[in-house]
Amino acid sequence: MFPDxxxxxxxxxxxSSEDLLRSLQEFDISKVVTVLKTLGEAAAAANLQLNVxxxxxxxxxxxxxxxxxxxxxxxxxxxxxxxKQKKSRGVGPSLEDAPPAPLQHDxxxxxHMLANVWMNASKLAELVRTEGLVYKxxxxxxxxxxxxxxxxxxYRVTHGLSEAELDQIIFSNKLGKEKGHETFWSEITSxxxxxxxxxxxxxxxxxxxxxxxxxxxxxxxxxxxxxxVASMGQQWEKISDIVQRTAADCRDRYRNHLQDREVRRTxxxxxxxxxELTRIVTEMTVEQGKDIDNDIFWGVVSKRMGGKRGRxxxxxxxTDSLAPQLKNTGxxxxxxxxxxxxxxxxxxSLNVRDDTEIDWKLLPDENWNVWSAHALQRRWLTMxxxxxxxxxxxxxxxxxxxxxxxxxSPPPTSTGRKKKTKYISAEAxxxxxxxxxQPEAGSSSGPGTIAGSAG
Numbered sequence: 001m002f003p004d005x006x007x008x009x010x011x012x013x014x015x016s017s018e019d020l021l022r023s024l025q026e027f028d029i030s031k032v033v034t035v036l037k038t039l040g041e042a043a044a045a046a047n048l049q050l051n052v053x054x055x056x057x058x059x060x061x062x063x064x065x066x067x068x069x070x071x072x073x074x075x076x077x078x079x080x081x082x083x084k085q086k087k088s089r090g091v092g093p094s095l096e097d098a099p100p101a102p103l104q105h106d107x108x109x110x111x112h113m114l115a116n117v118w119m120n121a122s123k124l125a126e127l128v129r130t131e132g133l134v135y136k137x138x139x140x141x142x143x144x145x146x147x148x149x150x151x152x153x154x155y156r157v158t159h160g161l162s163e164a165e166l167d168q169i170i171f172s173n174k175l176g177k178e179k180g181h182e183t184f185w186s187e188i189t190s191x192x193x194x195x196x197x198x199x200x201x202x203x204x205x206x207x208x209x210x211x212x213x214x215x216x217x218x219x220x221x222x223x224x225x226x227x228x229v230a231s232m233g234q235q236w237e238k239i240s241d242i243v244q245r246t247a248a249d250c251r252d253r254y255r256n257h258l259q260d261r262e263v264r265r266t267x268x269x270x271x272x273x274x275x276e277l278t279r280i281v282t283e284m285t286v287e288q289g290k291d292i293d294n295d296i297f298w299g300v301v302s303k304r305m306g307g308k309r310g311r312x313x314x315x316x317x318x319t320d321s322l323a324p325q326l327k328n329t330g331x332x333x334x335x336x337x338x339x340x341x342x343x344x345x346x347x348x349s350l351n352v353r354d355d356t357e358i359d360w361k362l363l364p365d366e367n368w369n370v371w372s373a374h375a376l377q378r379r380w381l382t383m384x385x386x387x388x389x390x391x392x393x394x395x396x397x398x399x400x401x402x403x404x405x406x407x408x409s410p411p412p413t414s415t416g417r418k419k420k421t422k423y424i425s426a427e428a429x430x431x432x433x434x435x436x437x438q439p440e441a442g443s444s445s446g447p448g449t450i451a452g453s454a455g
Contacts, residue, residue, distance in 0.1 A: 071362065072346040072347075072349050072350055072362060072363050072365075073345060073346060073349035074365050074367070075342050075346075075365055075367050075368035076367055078341070078342050078345040078346070079342070079410055080410075107134070110131075110133050110134065110135075111190075111193075111194070113127075113133075114133075114135055114189070114194065114195065114196050114197065115186050115189040115190040115197055116186050116197065117197070118197060118198050119196060119198065120198065124196060134194060135194045135195065135196055136193070136194040136195050136199075137199075138359065139356070140195075140203055141354065141356040141357040142354045142356045142357075143353060143354065143356075143357055144192055144195070145207075147191050147192055148188060148191065148192065148200070148203075148204065150191070151187065151188040151190075151191035152166070152188055152204070155184060155187055155188060159181070167208075169181050169184050170184075170204060170205060170208060171205065171209075185197055185200065185201055188200065188204070202248075206246055206248050209246045211240065211244055211245050211246045211249070212246055212249075214244075214245060214249075217245075217253055217257075221243060221245070222253070222257075222258060224242065224243050225239065225243050225245075225250055225253060225254060225258065226254075226258055228242050228243060228250075229254055234251070234254075236248070236250050236251045255299065255310070255311060256310050256311060256312045257310065259307065259310070260302075260306075260307025260308075260310070263306065263307050263308055264307065264308065264309070264310060265308050265309060269309075269317060273305075273308070273309065274317070274321075274322060276305060277301070277305065277309070277314060277317060277318060277322060278322055278326065280301055280304050280305065281296060281301065281318055281322075284296060284297075284300070284301070292323055292326070293319070293323060293361075293372055293373070294361060296315075296318070298311035298312070298314050298315045299311045301314045302314050316374075319372040319373075319374045319375065320372070320374065320375055320378075323372055324370045324371060324372070324375070327369065327370050328370055333370045333371075335371075335379060336411070337406075337411035338410065338411050339368075339371070339379075340379070340383065340406045340407075341406055341407050341410055341411055342368055343363070343376060343379060343380065343383075344383070344399075344402050344403060344406045344407040345403075345407050346363050347363075347380065347399070348399055348403060348407070352395065353395060354395045355380065355384075355395055358377075360373035360374070360376050360377045361373040363376050364376070383402055383406065384398055384402070387401050387402070
């Protein structure tokens with residue numbers, strides 16, 4: 001009397017995982033939900049039972065670690081000053097206009113949706129606007145990696161799989177459907193908090209790929225990659241098999257280093273290039289009411305510069321040099337002892353288990369916003385690396401040392417009759433520390449850190 005709803009779905013038989021993901025992302029799950037609801041109501045009225053394969057419903061899981069406080073203390077509270085009256089600085093939307101809200105932990109419907117429904121970035125953004133969906137983006141923390149690895153191993157043991165059989169499920173273009181493992185991705189995604197299933201899918205396949213971690217690219221690999229793109233376009237999964245690198249590595253190598261290389265420039269930027277980059281970013285953000293730190297598509301910026309500078313070059317030049325200058329009324333700011341004092345206190349207020357859990361974009365506030373998230377992450381690494389033996393220390397141990405070295409009492413403010421420079425950040429005292437560091441803060445791996453646990 002009633003059709004089996006499973007027949008509404010086509011057989012997932014695709015040539016590549018890219019084709020599969022595209023179909024899943026374009027699939028309108030709301031139509032299936034409506035059909036199932038209608039059939040369910042009709043079946044209940046007729047006292048019939050439908051043969052409907054259920055979505056994965058997470059079973060009992062190990063208790064998660066306590067939630068991380070991701071709303072840092074404000075700079076004026078650190079300095080013991082009253083909160084300043086909000087003022088517009090004329091540099092696009094300021095941080096005070098919409099301070100980031102902490103992640104919410106109490107919506108089981110959203111958690112179930114994130115673990116079961118395959119949605120691309122545009123659909124996730126739409127649900128953020130229309131449903132108030134909250135989800136995590138960016139680099140996976142060590143805690144999340146430990147939780148994922150534990151969930152994957154638990155699945156393998158529970159289903160009696162060998163490592164080879166597990167790899168077949170992870171790298172299958174049918175999501176393991178033909179082997180009865182339809183719930184694999186939903187089950188391991190449910191072990192994390194606020195991560196979309198598609199993000200977990202890409203992360204696991206990238207980190208466990210047999211081509212991962214192959215080191216520096218060779219000239220012959222670059223040539224093979226260029227030939228593959230010329231003949232196949234940007235079909236990264238297929239190119240991966242030819243070049244013997246992961247699809248993400250092939251994509252990033254091409255976009256950041258090889259694309260437009262006949263016109264690509266390296267070395268110091270000219271004044272004209274800096275002015276051009278500033279104009280392009282300003283047109284894309286300030287003139288459209290967007291954030292000059294976060295609402296930028298660097299591939300578009302590079303294209304508008306004629307490919308003379310790559311997306312990575314443009315991003316680093318903007319976040320590390322031009323954006324701080326623009327915020328600082330045209331003057332190049334200098335990292336100060338006061339900035340270090342504020343940064344240490346802000347990181348300490350997050351109560352994270354490891355610095356890979358920090359969302360660096362949340363650290364600036366309206367009275368301390370010269371430095372980009374990227375710059376703050378690099379400064380943190382510089383301070384951490386100044387500690388002898390930091391590699392073997394836990395985050396808590398590193399935090400205690402830095403609080404003693406950098407944050408016991410506020411540094412003295414500058415005095416004298418020198419011409420004052422207007423700083424949007426806290427009062428600055430130049431300490432001469434303007435050295436570059438690596439772009440990622442990294443983490444500690446010694447005893448007591450999350451690296452040694454399963455989350």
